[in-house]
Amino acid sequence: MKRPTLRVLEYRHSKTHPxxxxxxxFNRxxxxxxTKAEADAERLxxxxxxxxxxxxxxGLPPGELSAIIHARKELAKHGKTIDDAAAFYLDYLERIRRCSVTVSQLAAEVLDAKRKDGMSTTYIDDLKKRLARFCSDFGERKIAGITVEELDNWLRALPGSPKSRANYRANVGVLFSYAERRRMIDSNPILHTAR
Structure with a gap:
């Protein structure tokens, strides 16, 4: 098979970029x-x-090539490769794709399950109120795509006392525990948030 070459050629169909x-x-x-000089410089x-x-x-833009090299160096500090990072991220994206349940859909399912379990009206009302607040910020997101960092930031941004935030944490934890039991997520991210 003939080895591909890089060639600068004249283009007669453009007056501005001939x-x-x-x-x-190279499929690029x-x-x-x-000018021919610019084309020759790029060829070199x-x-x-x-x-x-x-x-x-x-054919990769210099910025993209630089980003790849930088990522490789940063990953090497942790004994990992770009392939490791790609596999990790693709697994994450695949989990999100498989679980198409949104936070709002899951919240409705959890509330229905708790009613069927015979939980008290007071408990259901409190859970509903706190999940509604969570859904106002994350409702359309897929449950599998919510990260520990996002939960931490959300909890810290809530107005009110530390006790109030702890109550939100507990109620949102019910949502993620349910998702974990149903195998929608691998682990409950609320367990890794600050108390």
């Missing part, structure tokens, strides 16, 4: 330039990128 660097052999399309940059980072890096 030169282009053909990146199609074409880049257009006002791409040749350097190819030599340093391989075929996959050709």
């Amino acid at each position: 030169w282009y660097l053909d990146l199609r052999p 399309g074409r880049k257009f330039f006002k 940059r791409q040749i350097t990128t190819l030599a340093r980072h391989g075929r996959e890096a050709v």
Whole structure:
């Protein structure tokens, strides 16, 4: 198989950008330039990128390539690779995709379950009030996508006394415990929030 090359070619269909660097052999399309000198400079940059980072890096914008290199260095500090990070994030996205239940839908389900369990009216009313407050901020979000950090920030932003925040934490915890028992989430994030 012939090895792909980077070529600067003339483009006759544009008066403003008559030169282009053909990146199609690398599945990156074409880049257009006002002058041949600009196109040649970009060709040299791409040749350097190819030599340093391989075929996959050709055509990547410098900022994206820089971000990849930075991410690799930061992950290496923790003994991890970009593949590890991608696998972790893809798993997270897959869990969210599988569980399409929103916070509002789950809150309604939890309240219905508690009524059927014979819980007191006072308990149900308090749970309903506090879950309504939580739903006003997170209602349309998928339950599997709520993070510990978001919960911590939400609890700290609530007005009122520490006791009031503790009550919200407990009631929102009921929601996440229910989701965990139903295998909608792997673990209850409320357990990792500040008390």
